[in-house]
Amino acid sequence: MYRHLHRRLAQHVRDFLRQNYGVDLPSIVIEQPPKVEMGEYALPLAFELAKRLRQPPRKIAEEIVAGIGPIEGFAKLELAGAGYINARVNRAALAASLAAREEPPREVRPGKILVEHSSINPNKAAHIGHLRNAILGDTFVRLLEYAGSQVDVQNYIDNTGVQVADVVVGFLHLDKKSRAEIEQLTRQPRVDYYCWDLYARVSEWYGESNENLKRRAEVLHAIEEGNNQTAAIADMISVAVLRRHLETMDRADIEYDFLPRESEILQLHFWDAAFEKLKTGGVLFHQTEGKNKGCWVMRRAGANSTAETAELAEEDQKVIVRSNGTVGYVGKDIAYHLWKFGLLGRDFGYRKFYRYPNGHPCWISTTDGEPDHPHFGEVSEIYNVIDARQAEAQNAVIEALRGLGYNQQADHYTHFSYEMVALTPRCAAELGYQLSEEDKTRTYIEVSGRKGFGVKADDLIDSLIASARKEVDARHEQLSDRERASVANQIAVGALRYFMLKYTKPSVIAFDFKDALSFEGETGPYVQYAVVRATNIFRKAGLDPETFGKDGACPVSIEDFGKFLNDDSGTEIWELWLAASKTSYIVEQSIATTEPAYAAKHAFQLAQWFNNFYHRHHILTEPDDARKKFLLATVAVVRRELIRVLACMGISVPPVM
Template sequence: MLSELIQESLKQCIHQISVSLGTPAVSQVTVELEQPANAEHGDYSSNIAMQLARTLRKAPNAIAEMIVSELQASGSVNGLLMRIEVAAPGFINMYMDWQAWAQTRDTFALPRNTGGKVIVEHTSVNPNKSMHIGHLRNSCIGDALVRMLKHTGYSVEVHNYVDDLGNQLADTVVGLLNIPLAGEHVRFGDYCWDIYAEINKAYTQKPETVQKRTEILHALEEGHGNTAWIGNLVAGQIVKEHVEEMRNFGIEYDLLVWESHILKEGFWSSAFDLLSQTEVFVQEHEGKLAGCWILKQPAGDHAMPDTGEEHQKDKVLVRSNGILTYTAKDIAYHLWKFGLLGKDFSYSEFNSGLWTTGMTGQILPFGQADKVVNVIDYRQEYPQAMVKQALKALGFTRQADSLHHVSYGVVSLSPASAAGLGIDTSGGKSSYAMSGRQGIGIKVTELVRLMEDMIESTRADKNGLSSRLIATAAIRYYLLRFNLGTEIVFDFKQAMEISGNTGVYLMYAYARAQRVLSKGGAAAEGNSTGAVSGSGNGALSSSGGGAVSEKIKLPLFPPQLEAAELALLRQLSLWQDTLYTASQELTPNTICNYAHGLASLFNHFYSSCPILKGGEASIAFRLWLTRCFTGTLGEALDVLGLPKPDRM
């Protein structure tokens, strides 16, 4: 990466200076780089001289001058720096030679990952009804993480965990067996959506009927008889609908892991035996938790509070009635993820390319992860911490440190969106939470249909992407662009806007650039400059992260870049650093912010620098810059799971 190369050069210079001054070596110092907002202050800047003032016992300005001299003597970072200046009180401002950068751009590579195999678990929706938009945020985040990790060289295995032994499925089965319901329903999941709401009304009206849930839960866990088969059939059909819904968004999985199989294959029994050998897994004999098996919290552990009934319940792994909590099964599942149980599933094909755990089938190399990433909303932070604690208690500290919870805020509806769905908004709230128990929310299929209809009714040109594809892309991007911790208030109109930080805006920018290249290619046909196609010295290939999709000859750069040209070049040069940082920090919104900034800078370049007008050299350079833009934005769109349209 470019920043890594500059940082390494600075470190070497600092080492040489410390040796010459006879001071302790400071080569391990962390060198921070930033790209100044104002290009007049350099393309890259560092305050390292100020950090070293105390160690080297010199004024920051003097240290900065010494570093600049060393940089220049060593070749100015392989000739990539055109000039280097010192600014008070000791900043080192570096100005790129963009022609030199372009000549070597395809040689920059992302750092080779050493993380091995990563298992990413996402979606994991209860198989008791159709998915709503809150579930969809989980899936979009998870899929973007998968794409980011793959782009940065990891081997990634994608899991969708199916909780077919939980309260939600039990409630739906209770409803199917006890609640008469008629009406128009296209899909089984939509029917169960209404059933689930109705049974929860019945629980409120007749609290004694909640006992039916406990009976069903026991029957599901035992796995025998009519009730267990009904549960299997319900969960199987709804998961099939979930998988198909997600496929419409370009979201795929490698493996479905069924909670019931964790029990049937004896995973929990093995986990129980391991935990029983520790001092933190005990059975309570008195008090509210008498008869329960719990995971005791370490004394003085402030990271996991021991107050409130919610947390009290979370640390129970086996209830007094023998029913396992979700956390207990999750501990067993994670021991298997890391290859620590000495047990495995059998696997069969659920549908083309998607495998499922089972009691019979093939032996396949699933699991055995070096790193695990779980995408689960912030309300599950405590149970995720419990899994970490269990791993550490068993002595698996490395695996506990390699378990990452990607937490995110929930999704609610804006007043306008809620009103459009027929929800009573007379209370004047700023947002309206969704509740499956109350039947409040917007199903994913319903959302796509509404967005598709709105797009179809307003677009003039219908020869490009289908309205459905635009709708799914717009929804997906809207759910990705916010900081993970932000609670999203979803608004239909905002998601579809063609200006601002939206998926539609990015796709329009990409299509605009493709049109320019198409026109430029026709105009340059037979042109000897080779600016649009061909090869030769200085040609760029698709290898370098955002480089062009075919080899093109590098044109001569103008003696003086226009401000819009320079701004676009600066943003293009940040792509690899941005992708690497986002993959390390597991933040898809970082890619969204970068892509929006890139598209905005291209649109400014397009309006202020006529690409196909002017001299031959100018046209050649601007077409090259446009093609670099499509290559980089195209890669960002791939990472975000959005289409790359030639025409909208």
């Protein structure tokens, strides 16, 4: 509703300015006054107009206020401060439509959106950095779906790269396991943990001799080649670890629709098709001399040289095809992204790979798949949730699309960039890491998969559940073991997801168990608790919060809304209603700025206002019946909106806490 009124006000002001002043402002800035007593919206536009119209801002603002006339949903506009125009909404009308759950229609962008996230190398257990990626991506998917978009979720699997090759080397050459033994190990419940340690041991083993390092090249080559014993073993391992990743992420309510794999990009020759396009499109060109002799290179993204591509300086060249004819990572990524936009002219084979407990199927790429499958790819917009370190590679793909003339697609290609999760020095020390004097002064220490140094995702989730379980056990003796487990699980997921979402993307998270395991203050459980309290009020009152006030059956008249919201004592409660009206506005902002943290901040703030309200007003003992109904309507609306925002973050609410 807030978003709806915001738009109406902006449109009205824009029309008025065009008609009366002949000015066309591209964007009407609308913000909120510092205090709600001053109104719900503030327009500083008179300051901007002062120069153009050569008149003092106060005078312009005065004229606009006097001349603009009534706007539906608004009580009045007024002049404030040095020239602000503040708008007051009709509180009673807004509250009544919120209580009745009247949703203004929203315009849905046509076309499908593809979100790629997680993309974890299938060679070891997922860690907390992967959780940040997956939670950001999954939350963004939910935000898009809330806004009415159709979204496909993909998780790209690099099953033919060096990281998988490394664990294969570990199994075959370091531990000298047979195929049967490896197969046995992949059936272990936590094979990903086994690989985590093995990967660290292999990395160390490489350092012991160059002979060892040669094994890596051999294995990698065999995997890329395909159709051999080594490739089969690599596939067995990567599929087993991938399955573990899906299970881990499912614990945090994260699901995927499709898992495109690099092995199919190679075997279905996606690159050949892309290579032809890039050559004829003049994006790639062959180097005949210099450092990159024999390679196919493209212009490096951001290269400021204006030289013709054929005579680019070496530092502005990005090698796509090596002199030995093999294609690098960026080349494969270009082919993959041409496929995403339906520009490649080839498709994957598809087969069902995984079935979530809720019945949702997850598909995987294959060379010859099942005849009946959903249609993936050919989308109009993509978001790639990939950490900030890969910005240059992402830009290279975008530049390649542009070079081929696909500007519209390039414009709808968003690198959803975020910073890494590191560890506080204290946390690193707890994990047994030897800190140098320099390390101790740092605010954070980077994790290293190669060294086996980091916090595994499942370990963190286990700790969160154990910690939540302790609290639940202490409070709810009467509940069954199963019920307590379920509640603890919801709290753990709420704490985890909120923790990963409260930081804005460019902020490095310095991870510490103490912060992550906290259930108090600015946390997911704080918000969940507010909903539980709201639910309890209705339960004790013998009413259903879901249907209270819905479908025109509002027990509060519009006059009563006016009576309770308009006087001075009503302002404090009005602030809560206003915050509750903002869900769609916040979702829109989060999507436009690709920043889920706004949704998290909003959920917390709304819960905070609610808890304050909860303390000030005792609802069930309220003697005035009309006022009691009004307070109940307030609780019902805030509860509903909290649940909706939490749902966008993938956080559910337990029945009790």
